[in-house]
Amino acid sequence: MALTLGQARPRNRERTDGPDLGLLAAVLVLGVTALAVVWPALLAPADPIQADPARALIPPGPEALLGTDQLGRDILTRIVHGARYSLLAGLASTALGLVIGVPLGVLTGMLDGVGNEVGLRLIDVLSAFPGILLALVVIAITGPGPVGLVLALGSALVPTFTRLVRAETRRVHRSAYVEQARTMGLGPLRIAWRHVLPNTLRALPAIATIAIAGAILGAASLSFIGLGAQPPSPEWGALLAEGRNHLRTAWWLSVFPGLALAVVAVAINTVGRRLQRRLDRKAPE
């Protein structure tokens, strides 16, 4: 399922000399994608919604680079204009997951004894609903649409962040300097805000980046099954849902939007892994 994160951490074994071509390519892809989000008309001036029956189902070629759909709309144009929906949904739901998950992680991580045990079980309960099922329940209550989509994906990400921040908090909370702060008479809230939180955040960028990729795929998946963006929106999952109906005759409707999705996800995951590797190198066991 697309909501989950790659858990493996690449090791330092890989060569590090020479320019990092993978990272360069990833940044390039993300740059073009960002442009498509901010100013799609610059990359694809045509209208992504307007139908033109005379140009229906043209295969990829000189007339239309990636072909046209059953209503004569240019696929490349639709993909460029759709980037906005898919990416913003991924970013917004990751942000929501962080806003809820991080404080919850700090809180349950700072508790000792019974409180800690309760916190641990709470996270277990939250994780007991597999991500997409949690998302389905949320959407059933809010109804399909962008708000429900972000709420659904965001709440599915909460346990991931809570778990990570909780583990980091426990590590920091037991360290000597927090002990010292306590003996100096600092209150728990002040310790949490000034000393624990900043130190737990160092692990977040890598995981959050990888989570964005997962959330983008999740948003597309939910739109594909009709619970996110609705046609005629050119959201990538919605494009693929339309493409499914023409798979036999027009493969390009289904291939290119998915390719765009995969390329962007690979790029984001590549950046996330570089962040992770840097973190691993900075903090040897």
Place this chain on the structure above:
Amino acid sequence: MLRPVVLRVLSLVVVLWGTVTLAFLAIHAIPGDPVQLLIGPRDIGPEARARIVAEWGLDRPLPVQYLDYLWGLLQGDLGYSYVRKRPVADIIAAQLWPTVELALAGLLVAVGAALLSAVPTAGRRRAGSVARTAELVIVSTPEFWLGLVLLFVFSFTLSWFPVAGADGFRALVLPALALGLGTAAMLAQLLREGMADALDEPFVLTARARGIGDGRLRVRHVLRNAAVAPVAMAGFAFGNLLGGAVIVEQVFGRPGVGRIALQAIEARDVPTLLGIALLAAFAFVVVTTVVELTTLLIDPRLRARAVS
């Protein structure tokens, strides 16, 4: 060995109880009329409304309702769907097998492909990095798109497999691949890394000095040493497969619980959806517990830690 088992089972009960409580709260804490939430956005007469209030005991105090709900679940009563006019347990039971079959086949693909990708390539720079790149691409590929591509190539173009349905083995191959490969890539990364670490251990040198072949060394000794992390992830992988099944059923037009869940969302059939979610959570928690106990069997070092 008994103490960790008791502890795990106890924590399983606690987690399940918490999950059910959360579901109960979801019905009652959401702003608005619980009756309307249960039946969805449709008009009903006062009689029907009174009947639902009576069935759910909505006129009684919350703690009593809560105990009733727990008691019903203990007896296998997942509630009643006002949309389908049938008990939720019956609705799910009728469609359970295609989904279970798909999830099991997906698990087989996930484990098999992970082993094939990780065991021969671990600790080898070039082969490892090729496999790692392939896994990065697979992890970043949404399973529904993978499914569409498989469908186009192997069903529409080559006609090797049926286009839709759930009859027999041939209809299962492509959905299982679409479902399992993403999880396989995740497991493979974890396994390869663990095996690379294990290959640096002194026992490998000892085994090599005694003349063991490379294949045998990897399969018999290194794999077991590195298996705990991926096996511990198996619960998580199972959750992945359950969620992915919803999507994959849709791509391949398969019947199953995922399709019921989607129809329940369209009809705003909250009792059915909640029943499916609870059942999935139950399956997930049980699998996670079994997995945790399995890791104790694989790795004696963990056993010592769990007892102390």
